[in-house]
Amino acid sequence: xxxxTQAQTEISVVEKEDVTLDCVYETRDTTYYLFWYKxxxxxxxxxxxxxxxxxxxxxxxxxxxxxxQKSTSSFNFTITASQVVDSAVYFCALSERAGxxxxxxxxxxxxxxxx
Amino acid sequence: DTGVSQxxxxxxxxxxxxxxxxxxxxxxxxxxxxxxxxxxxxPEFLTYFQNEAQxxxxxxxxxxFSAERPKGSFSTLEIQRTEQGDSAMYLCASSSxxxxxxxxxxxxxxxxxxx
Numbered sequence: 128x129x130x131x132t133q134a135q136t137e138i139s140v141v142e143k144e145d146v147t148l149d150c151v152y153e154t155r156d157t158t159y160y161l162f163w164y165k166x167x168x169x170x171x172x173x174x175x176x177x178x179x180x181x182x183x184x185x186x187x188x189x190x191x192x193x194x195x196q197k198s199t200s201s202f203n204f205t206i207t208a209s210q211v212v213d214s215a216v217y218f219c220a221l222s223e224r225a226g227x228x229x230x231x232x233x234x235x236x237x238x239x240x241x242x
Numbered sequence: 243d244t245g246v247s248q249x250x251x252x253x254x255x256x257x258x259x260x261x262x263x264x265x266x267x268x269x270x271x272x273x274x275x276x277x278x279x280x281x282x283x284x285p286e287f288l289t290y291f292q293n294e295a296q297x298x299x300x301x302x303x304x305x306x307f308s309a310e311r312p313k314g315s316f317s318t319l320e321i322q323r324t325e326q327g328d329s330a331m332y333l334c335a336s337s338s339x340x341x342x343x344x345x346x347x348x349x350x351x352x353x354x355x356x357x
Binding site (some may be wrong): 131164169171173174218220228229230231232233234235 | 273282286290297349354
């Protein structure tokens with residue numbers, strides 16, 4: 128069975144601090160995909176990134192970066208120089224093997240960025 | 243507006259009543275998904291359509307729940323004989339293997355309150 132664990136329930140930082148959101152996953156498949164979504168106070172989930180299990184290259188997009196390590200089954204998300212607009216709940220998700228479309232989400236990490 | 247839309251945005255119903263929600267996916271997306279999200283949790287997968295075919299159903303989808311996508315465009319999710327435990331946000335998402343990397347884009351959700 129697949130599982131996604133986001134152990135950090137809530138994180139509070141001051142603007143301009145860097146913050147890392149942890150994600151640990153469990154799966155028996157060798158082919159899988161990992162995702163991060165943002166859910167701002169408005170409620171609509173916003174897609175941030177998808178990574179497949181064969182691509183362990185880290186990715187950077189502006190102030191966002193992702194660190195994928197298969198050895199530790201982790202897919203962590205770092206926001207550099209956080210801003211108030213980054214305040215949201217962030218979800219890590221997993222989908223197993225081609226053909227099975229369901230996303231399994233973690234319970235989310237609420238990030239509060241204080242001005 | 244080219245995003246996923248859902249109707250209604252809010253629904254309050256009495257226990258035992260039937261409710262129906264509608265989802266209109268992004269027009270070029272042939273895959274459609276339903277999820278349920280309760281307070282403080284990540285979304286949980288309910289069901290998935292490719293075109294008009296319902297290809298995957300979660301064990302969460304009890305016999306009181308039924309979903310349809312009759313012409314491969316919009317979808318409806320019906321809950322019969324609602325129970326208080328059905329109170330949640332019902333999210334719809336769509337994707338296409340021909341657009342981007344088949345990531346799921348979510349609608350704003352329908353918040354159901356069963357009294």
